[in-house]
Amino acid sequence: ETGVTQSPTHLIKTRGQQVTLRCSSQSGHNTVSWYQQALGQGPQFIFQYYREEENGRGNFPPRFSGLQFPNYSSELNVNALELDDSALYLCASSVTALTEAFFGQGTRLTVV
Amino acid sequence: AQRVTQPEKLLSVFKGAPVELKCNYSYSGSPELFWYVQYSRQRLQLLLRHISRESIKGFTADLNKGETSFHLKKPFAQEEDSAMYYCALIEKGAQKLVFGQGTRLTINP
Numbered sequence: 001e002t003g004v005t006q007s008p009t010h011l012i013k014t015r016g017q018q019v020t021l022r023c024s025s026q027s028g029h030n031t032v033s034w035y036q037q038a039l040g041q042g043p044q045f046i047f048q049y050y051r052e053e054e055n056g057r058g059n060f061p062p063r064f065s066g067l068q069f070p071n072y073s074s075e076l077n078v079n080a081l082e083l084d085d086s087a088l089y090l091c092a093s094s095v096t097a098l099t100e101a102f103f104g105q106g107t108r109l110t111v112v
Numbered sequence: 113a114q115r116v117t118q119p120e121k122l123l124s125v126f127k128g129a130p131v132e133l134k135c136n137y138s139y140s141g142s143p144e145l146f147w148y149v150q151y152s153r154q155r156l157q158l159l160l161r162h163i164s165r166e167s168i169k170g171f172t173a174d175l176n177k178g179e180t181s182f183h184l185k186k187p188f189a190q191e192e193d194s195a196m197y198y199c200a201l202i203e204k205g206a207q208k209l210v211f212g213q214g215t216r217l218t219i220n221p
Contacts, residue, residue, distance in 0.1 A: 004155075033208065042116075042198050042211030043156070056207035090156065097207035098144070103156040 004093050006104035013081050013111050021076040021107045023091030031055070031097055032074040034066060035090040037106070043090055048097060049074055055097060078109075086111045114139050114203045118212035125189050126220050133184040133215050135173075135199030143201045145182040146209070147173055150196040159184075159197070169193070189219045 005024045013019050025032050031050045035043035045058035049068035063079040072093070078085055088108050092101035115138045125131055137143055147159040160168045162175045162182060173184045182199060199212040 035209075035211075040121075040213070042118075042200075042213045043209070045208035045210070048207050050207075058208060092209075098202060098204065100158050100161070101209060105155045 004091055004102050004104035006089075006091050006107050008107060009105070010108045011110070013109065015081055015083060015111055017081050018077065018079045019081060019109060021078075021089050021091075021109070023074045023076070023093075023104055025072045025074065025091075025093035026102050029093035029095055029102070030072050031094045032068055032072065033092045033094070033101065034074070034076045035092065036060070037088040037090055039087070046076065050097065081111045083111050085109065114201060114210050116199050116201055116210055116212035118197075118199055118215050120215045121213065122216050122218070124218045124220060127191055128188050131184075131186045131189045131193065131217065131219075133197050133199075133217065135182045135184065135212060137180050137182060137199075137201050139180075139201055139203075141204070143175070144204070145173075145175060146200045146202075147171070147182075147184050148198040148200055148211075150198070152195070156198070191219045191221060193217060194219045 004026050007022045033048040034046040037043045046060050048056040052068045065077045068074045088106045090106045091104045094101045117136045145162045149159040150156045171186045198214045200209045
């Protein structure tokens with residue numbers, strides 16, 4: 001059984017640019033959630049996808065968007081990057097929204 | 113709004129001493145609470161959830177609805193317990209985990 005994998009591991013972008021982060025869910029999991037973790041803070045929920053449909057959203061602006069594919073892998077897209085978007089982005093997959101979430105190792109995004 | 117508070121950002125104890133990591137929550141309804149742990153250079157992983165009432169790696173946590181607390185305890189700390197610990201609850205309507213800010217636990221030899 002493979003775990004949750006995220007790519008890339010690190011990324012540096014310029015303010016105003018767009019970025020796409022990728023997540024491969026654990027085998028058998030059809031729910032994926034994305035979290036933003038700023039330095040010194042706990043993870044903050046961005047949104048969740050279940051069977052390719054958005055299933056919940058946190059307090060993030062529309063420039064944060066996502067996709068889930070038929071194989072249950074997922075993307076997080078952020079447009080018009082701001083300096084405050086610099087953070088660790090975590091992907092977590094689970095069998096359902098209320099079962100144990102398995103986290104990836106994260107993508108460290110730095111916006112300069 | 114649902115909230116999880118971990119009042120201690122840093123906690124340092126000696127090996128063999130008891131450990132208690134505090135967690136308080138605000139939630140309207142029956143909460144489902146978790147402790148997640150992140151060891152150095154490893155990913156965030158589930159340590160325990162209150163509904164399973166398990167003891168994992170010697171840690172236990174009791175849900176106290178009167179005090180709205182879910183403190184994590186271990187009677188005798190070990191050096192390998194040094195890690196970042198996050199308390200979290202599931203906000204069921206929003207289908208999301210709400211995390212506290214985390215407590216960095218350091219076990220001194």
